[in-house]
Amino acid sequence: MPAAHNVMILYTGGTIGMQPSAAGLAPAGGFAARIQAEQAQQALSLPTWQCRELTPLLDSANMTPSQWLQMRDAVVEAIEAGHDAILLLHGTDTLAYSAAALRLLMPDVPVPVLITGAMQPAGTPAGDAWPNLFGALATLAQDCASGVQVFFNGQLMHGARVSKRSSTRFDAFAPVARPRQAPRLATLPATLSWQQPRRHVPLALISLYPGISASAVSAQLENVNGAVIECYGSGTGPADNRALLDALRNAQQRGVVLLGISQCSEGAVHFGTYAAGSALAACGVISGGGMTREAALGKLFSLLGAGLKPSECEQLLTEDLCGEMCD
Structure with missing residues (x-):
């Protein structure tokens, strides 16, 4: 897959963009402006990107299969509008569920669809939000295979083979070491x-x-x-x-x-x-x-x-x- 030049960022909520509230951290809008400001501050050269917020913004603990379909539809719309890669920002609690669902809902998607999030909100000193987000964009700027994948803590993982293994560590996601032996479907219906x-x-x-x-x-x-x-x-x-x-x-x-x-x-x-x-x-x-x-x-x-x-x-x-x- 050629390097991406026109990325759509789909922001669903999650810790990565959360702000403090009276009840604790909660999803917050306006994240695109924060991305732009941080990119400028770090003087990063990245692919051209646009950002769309999928409403309502969610703590991913509230994610449902209806949102899987909403995300799938948003990916399709972005591709049909000419975007050559998608970066989906998602809360970590149910990120692996959404990654697997999207991988199976779009088994032959023709562009890279990376999913990332963070264990700490953007702006946290020495946190993982900006490294995950900008690392994913940098990965898309290189040759990146098509299909839904998880990018987390510098690692690129198959969307339907990953699980969350930690509630605190930056390397919270990892491929699950399970045997996989099945006939490959010759032609996708x-x-x-x-x-x-x-x-x-x-x-x-x-x-x-x-x-x-x-x-x-x-x-x-x-x-x-x-x-x-x-x-x-x-x-x-x-x-x-x-x-x-x-x-x-x-x-x-x-x-x-x-x-x-x-x-x-x-x-x-x-x-x-x-x-x-x-x-x-x-x-x-x-x-x-x-x-x-x-x-x-x-x-x-x-x-x-x-x-x-x-x-x-x-x-x-x-x-x-x-x-x-x-x-």
């Missing part, structure tokens, strides 16, 4: 193109734990289109709980897509290793291999939001769309 809008779909995230009840699982599977099931180890669950298995099976049979991932930070799902895993697979839970929680949610949201049938989604969940399941 037109319905999954970056230019195709998506609709909002409700999802559930169910983390198994000792003593989890069938009624709790059944309740979470009501009124959703899909669910990520965080399994033990290599993909096991309480196989002797027939009511719980029935809740999963009944949901799958009425069209809820179930995707299983491992709770282990370095794990992957292989349902056939243990009988307790085979029981989940028999209920229609699809193996997510070594996908992260963030990637699993983003992939389900993208596929179901494209209007695909549950059976089509289940097939595509087992294939690599944009590097989320293989290197």
